[in-house]
Amino acid sequence: MTDKLTIALAQMNQRVGDLPSNAAAMLEMRRRATGADLLMCPELQLTGYPPEDLILKPEFVRRVHECTDELVAATTEPGPAMLIGTVIAEGSAVYNAFILAQGGKVIGRTLKRELPNYGTFDEKRVFTPGPLPEPIDYMGAKLGVPICEDIWQEVVCAHLADAGAEILLVPNGSPYELDKDETRYHLVRSRTIQTGLPIVYLNRVGGQDELVFDGSSFVIHPDGERVVQFCDWNEELIVTDWERTVEGWRCMTRESHIVDTFPEDVYQAMIVGLRDYVGRNGFPGVILGLSGGIDSALSAAIAVDALGPDKVCGVMLPSKYTSEESLADARECARLLGCRHDVVSIAPAVTAVAEMLPEMSALAAENVQARLRMVALMALSNSGGQMLLTTGNKSEMSVGYATLYGDMAGGYSVLKDAYKTTVFALSKWRNHKRPEGALGPDGPVMPERVITKPPSAELRPDQKDEDSLPPYSVLDRVLEGLVDKELSVREVAAATGADVALVADIETKLLRAEYKRRQAPPGVKIGNRNFGRDRRYPISNFFHTGPK
Template identity: 40%
Template sequence: MGDKTIKIALAQLNFCVGDIEGNTQKILTAIKRAKAKDAKLIVFSELALTGYPIEDLLFKEDLHLRVQHALTLIRKLTQNFYVIVGYPEKKGKKYFNVAEVIYDGKMIAKRYKYHLPNYSVFDEKRYFEKGEKSCVFDFRGIKTGLLICEDLWFPELSKKAVALGAKWLICISASPYDDKKFQKRIEILKSRISENSVPVVYVNLVGGQDELVFDGRSFVMNEHQEVCAQGKHCQEDLLFLEMHAGKSVKIKKEKLPKVLSKEEEIYSALVLATRDYVMKNGFSSVYLGVSGGIDSALTLAIAVDALGPKHVTAIVMPSRYTALMSMEDAYALAGALKVKVIEIPITPMFNEFLKNLKKALAKKPKDITEKNIQARVRAVLLMALANEFNGLVLTTSNKSEIAAGYSTLYGDM
């Protein structure tokens, strides 16, 4: 193998679970962009064709037919070009989490995920069978080890690939965000490189899916355990990098994105999660009660950054107990964020509830019941608006209140 410099592309994209046709179009567009930049390889994330987590959609027969059609379209764009793409494969009555390597219109290698996570938010053992321990393929004369997500977290598979001649490792992943996860990934790659002295390319999913949010931040670490390229946090990205292949693989250092504070990280994840939950479920607008307090203020800001002010409506619902300052703050906030405000006083409705409950609650002293009625009246109004105008309601209760029981079931939570 002579010395050579090769450009490769890492596609950190936001895929939608079940939208194989939409995901395929994203993949085809990224391939065309990579080829236009003279890249020779593009790498996509785990289960890119179907989105992640696929859950019980895996058992739909037509899903696998659609996956095969998508692969046919992708193969047509691989003349003298390599693509690594993830998808689920059905073999008889068994299902596998697969990474396929395509070149010149043909499958030249296939990785079946070996380590199946079954903890926290993961339950892959319910869906998939365990694959083989190694997959090494030839990329333009360079032996390349291929792993899928959890495979990288255990040392034996990387060691096996290097023992079979791999000069570098590629790992495709769908790793969800928490505020310590990126550093954990860094430490895992450092461990694998310390053990094997080869660079590692890590391509992660980005986007929200139900209660999960995937932060992206794909990255490449060289043999010196230095991050030499990194994707954006909570945004789609198409990274291009140069590798020099001789007796070993060297990765050229690229400019890294700005380091975010913990607050910036979390806020970006909240914005992405909100946007994708709304949009991927077929909605475009949201409604939320705004009181002038910090909880509804933060929720409103997240909603505006996620969807834009034209798709957010603030509902002000004063009662006899609402302070003038709260009303002023609510209107000031909505004005600053340029969102529409609807004011609906709840006192008449609240009084009507008390009137109709008077006999049933006779001789009972006033307590938290009356306060909870106010919260539930507000919830009815919010849901009515969302139903009528095909939107979603955003709750403004915080986790501390929920943990302490200081919130109203069927009201503000």
């Protein structure tokens, strides 16, 4: 029985479905962890997370088994034993699993018992729940390995503690959300108190479609002390030293990083999400409509910070309603960011459509402008290969204040889950601080006037957003109640002080716009209820919570 253990903890990025690259990255971490007894990687690190319906494809599962066998065989080479997150199929059952490999053999395993089936998670769709796991004996230490959701329920950790586990090693695929760091810490602390055991909470980093993983892994002792805190957003390998004391196993390593708080955490999530989405889908860069408004200015800043100014092209597409102020603001945004700035007037195309359809309504005439802008942007995207970045925010998308096949068109949206008030907060913050790792400039990234002027779509004379919508400070509080908290109209009115009739009208707009949102591009999830897999409402829906 040993009284000392050295556990290397690898906070890693991933590529879903890229088994060879993920395996090679784990073996590289093993090489770097020379001298450690054990290397631990995040949940399903071999397959990437979430693998979704790839798990339903027998050929995928077969290749995962082959790659797992190769990783196990690689542990015959000098180096630490490996805790490998993988998939195990037995008969018709497929499990989310962790195996402990040493000397070319599997010497222990855990099958995930608690399968999340809420929000963005669909694990019950593709996996079979495992039995209550037993501790794995390694070098005389009994290691409990509850996998991600296993720690969110009391039963698994309690069972492992009762079965004699001495350390809980928790591999995770936990996506970023606002305030998630504190939620995780309080949850894990409650498990340490419940079990009396130290816990390693190991998470991953990087973007996967709409999800962003922030890392922020940590080690906590039963007294609640967080003795090791990883960085957020970046890959990191920390080798931790453990000793058996009279109180049980304790981590002797001390390391601390300050994790980002609002609004920097949201901004970093957007950078990571866009960077990995563009890179993994093979785009050479992005193109976007740069209107002189705050949404496009912030989207451009995030794109430059994520990809670099040479991979971002902003295009101003003026009509006869575009103000000189907007032309100047768009030009200045591009100058401050150092990115390309083109101007393509849509006026000739607007005239041509008006001649072709002389009896179209005023609303249709407004929407034609938005759609012609997207025709031009998509033509430029096709010509150069850049992905079209959509710039709409969550407030607009909530109430349908967006044009289908117009400003909603594109390949990705960094602002999709950001309410307008969050857009203002992010813009003000970025104008005064350059985030760590950003590829954009120091100093302001947009003129101050872009932040202070009243928002406008500029599709008709003297148009302002508040002609059609309540002030965003009111609208966003109502939407947070209706969308994020799923409150009724009367409950939202009571909580916000807004008029019941106003809240009911906003709810009606919210429900009527569902068909538009189903056709919107993916975008970075930052809250607990994004428009996508978090919130699955029927398009044809006749239930309202407002007054009858």
